[in-house]
Amino acid sequence: MEHFQILAKDKKSKARIGKLKTAHGTIETPFFMPVATNAAARYITQEQLQETKTEAIICNGFMLSLKPGLEIIKEFGGIHKFMNWDKIIFTDSGGFQMLSERFLKGTTEHGIHFRSPFDARTHFVTPEKAIQIQNALGADCIMALDFVPEYREDKAYIAKAVKQTHAWAEKCIAAHTNKKQLLFGITQGGIYPDLRKQSAKFINKVDFAGVAIGGLCIGESKEKMFQMVDVSIPLLDEEKPRYLMGVGSPRDLIEAVAHGIDIFDSCFPTRTGRHGNILTTRGNYDITKAKWQYSKLPLDEQCACFVCKKYTRAYIHHLFKVEEATGLMLVSYHNIWLIQDLMQKIRKAIKEGKFEKLRKEFSR
Ligand SMILES: [Zn+2]
Structure with a gap:
C-alpha cells in the first residue's frame, strides 16, 4: 500500500518493521500511542510526550465533539493546532464508549444513543456522523464506528455486533471525504474464533487503509486475547497495518508484536501509574x-x-x-518513557534479528 511498507520481518515470529506514512509524518511500526481522550494524556504535557519519543497519540472524536465542540477546534485550524501537537494523531470514533454505562443509552441498526457525561443531553452517533466528526477534527488516522459488546455477552449478541459493525464499516467508507486521513476499519467477534474469522475476512476486504482488532483487552483472559489475534492475523493482508486496540502493558506489547501487530494504544501506563x-x-x-x-x-x-x-x-x-x-x-512521565523505550528496543531487536532473544529475556 502507498501509505504502508514493510521494511523487515522477524524469522521466528510474525513480528515486523513497517513504515506508516501520514499527513503529519512517517512513523516506524510497531509503535505505541498514549491515550489523550480529551486532547491531553493526563498529567503529561505534549512537550514531555515528545521527550519520551512519543510520535503518535490517540484522541477521542466523539468526546471532542461534545467539548470543546467542533466549531472551536475548526476555528483553531484543526486538532493538531488546537492542542499544539504537530506529530501524528489518531482519533477513535466513540464505539468504545459503548462499554461504559455512563455513556451508553441504547443502540439501533443506524447508530448509538450516547449520554453526554457533561450534561443530560443525548447524542445519536451514526457511522456517517462519526466520520464527519473525525473529518472535521483533522486527525491523521481515523477509526470506523464499531459496535463494541462486552466479551461476556452471549454468542447471538456478539454475532449481532459483528453484523452491525460490518454494515457500519461500509457506511463509514462511503461517508469518508477527507482523503488525507487514513481510515481504519475495526473487527469484532468477542472471544468466538468463528466470529473473529468472519469479521477479519470482511473488514480486510473493505477498502480500509488499515485494520484494527477491536473489542479485546476488556477483561477476557490473555490466552483468549492472543487466541483471537491468532485467528485474525492470517486473514489480513500482509501489506495493511494492523492495530490492536487497548493493549499497553510491557508483556502484552512484546507478545502482540510477536503475533504480528504493528500499532497499539492504551491508557494503561498512565492509569496504572496514577x-x-x-x-x-x-x-x-x-x-x-x-x-x-x-x-x-x-x-x-x-x-x-x-x-x-x-x-x-x-x-x-x-x-x-x-x-x-x-x-x-x-x-x-516515567511509565510512558519506559513503554516508548521498550518499543524502541523491540524495533531495534527485530531489525538486528534479535527479537526472539528480547522476548525470552522479557518473559523471564
Ligand atoms: Zn524513569
Missing part, C-alpha cells in the same frame, strides 16, 4: 508501599528518564501519600 504502579524493565511495583519510605533508589535503575535521574522512590512515595499531583506527573 494508582502508584511503577513499570520497570524487571516488572512492576507499588510506590505507595511503606517499604519505600527511606529508599534512595530511582524508580528504575535501568531507566534514563529525567525522573529516574533526579528523584528518589522515597520522595515520590511521599508525594503519593500526601496526594500531590506532582507525584502523578512524575510517574506518568
Whole structure:
C-alpha cells in the first residue's frame, strides 16, 4: 500500500518493521500511542510526550465533539493546532464508549444513543456522523464506528455486533471525504474464533487503509486475547497495518508484536501509574508501599528518564501519600518513557534479528 511498507520481518515470529506514512509524518511500526481522550494524556504535557519519543497519540472524536465542540477546534485550524501537537494523531470514533454505562443509552441498526457525561443531553452517533466528526477534527488516522459488546455477552449478541459493525464499516467508507486521513476499519467477534474469522475476512476486504482488532483487552483472559489475534492475523493482508486496540502493558506489547501487530494504544501506563504502579524493565511495583519510605533508589535503575535521574522512590512515595499531583506527573512521565523505550528496543531487536532473544529475556 502507498501509505504502508514493510521494511523487515522477524524469522521466528510474525513480528515486523513497517513504515506508516501520514499527513503529519512517517512513523516506524510497531509503535505505541498514549491515550489523550480529551486532547491531553493526563498529567503529561505534549512537550514531555515528545521527550519520551512519543510520535503518535490517540484522541477521542466523539468526546471532542461534545467539548470543546467542533466549531472551536475548526476555528483553531484543526486538532493538531488546537492542542499544539504537530506529530501524528489518531482519533477513535466513540464505539468504545459503548462499554461504559455512563455513556451508553441504547443502540439501533443506524447508530448509538450516547449520554453526554457533561450534561443530560443525548447524542445519536451514526457511522456517517462519526466520520464527519473525525473529518472535521483533522486527525491523521481515523477509526470506523464499531459496535463494541462486552466479551461476556452471549454468542447471538456478539454475532449481532459483528453484523452491525460490518454494515457500519461500509457506511463509514462511503461517508469518508477527507482523503488525507487514513481510515481504519475495526473487527469484532468477542472471544468466538468463528466470529473473529468472519469479521477479519470482511473488514480486510473493505477498502480500509488499515485494520484494527477491536473489542479485546476488556477483561477476557490473555490466552483468549492472543487466541483471537491468532485467528485474525492470517486473514489480513500482509501489506495493511494492523492495530490492536487497548493493549499497553510491557508483556502484552512484546507478545502482540510477536503475533504480528504493528500499532497499539492504551491508557494503561498512565492509569496504572496514577494508582502508584511503577513499570520497570524487571516488572512492576507499588510506590505507595511503606517499604519505600527511606529508599534512595530511582524508580528504575535501568531507566534514563529525567525522573529516574533526579528523584528518589522515597520522595515520590511521599508525594503519593500526601496526594500531590506532582507525584502523578512524575510517574506518568516515567511509565510512558519506559513503554516508548521498550518499543524502541523491540524495533531495534527485530531489525538486528534479535527479537526472539528480547522476548525470552522479557518473559523471564
Ligand atoms: Zn524513569
